[in-house]
Amino acid sequence: MSTKKRYTKTELNKFRKIIEKKMDVTSQDNADIKESMGNDFSSDAGLSPDSVYSVHMADAGTDSHEREKSYLFMARESAYYRNLEDALERIDRGEFGICAICEELIPKERMVEVPNATKCVDCKTKQKLNLV
Numbered sequence: 001m002s003t004k005k006r007y008t009k010t011e012l013n014k015f016r017k018i019i020e021k022k023m024d025v026t027s028q029d030n031a032d033i034k035e036s037m038g039n040d041f042s043s044d045a046g047l048s049p050d051s052v053y054s055v056h057m058a059d060a061g062t063d064s065h066e067r068e069k070s071y072l073f074m075a076r077e078s079a080y081y082r083n084l085e086d087a088l089e090r091i092d093r094g095e096f097g098i099c100a101i102c103e104e105l106i107p108k109e110r111m112v113e114v115p116n117a118t119k120c121v122d123c124k125t126k127q128k129l130n131l132v
């Protein structure tokens with residue numbers, strides 16, 4: 001196992017910065033959406049979310065669809081955010097960038113683009129085809 005290639009501490013630190021930056025952008029995106037959705041979404045509006053919701057529902061209509069889309073977007077974004085958190089944990093555990101199946105090092109370009117990847121492209125493809 002010790003002969004296998006691993007990312008160095010310096011490289012891992014770089015990845016950590018990249019991931020933290022992505023997390024920043026993701027949470028900023030979510031904040032922007034919340035803002036664009038108006039006060040009905042924020043808990044510090046002085047009203048309980050329930051009462052705001054029912055008031056808003058009374059005249060809801062055209063914008064409820066928009067809001068639904070925003071909720072979906074936010075759900076997806078927060079799932080992504082959790083994946084990034086997982087990636088940081090994998091850095092801490094020394095598992096970052098190592099394919100969970102073949103244990104080879106996942107190429108740097110892939111890890112920069114998809115820091116939450118846990119498998120190399122080869123294994124991912126094989127898995128899709130049920131070859132592993």
Ligand SMILES: [Zn+2]
Nearest residue numbers: 099102120123
């Ligand atoms: Zn692999």
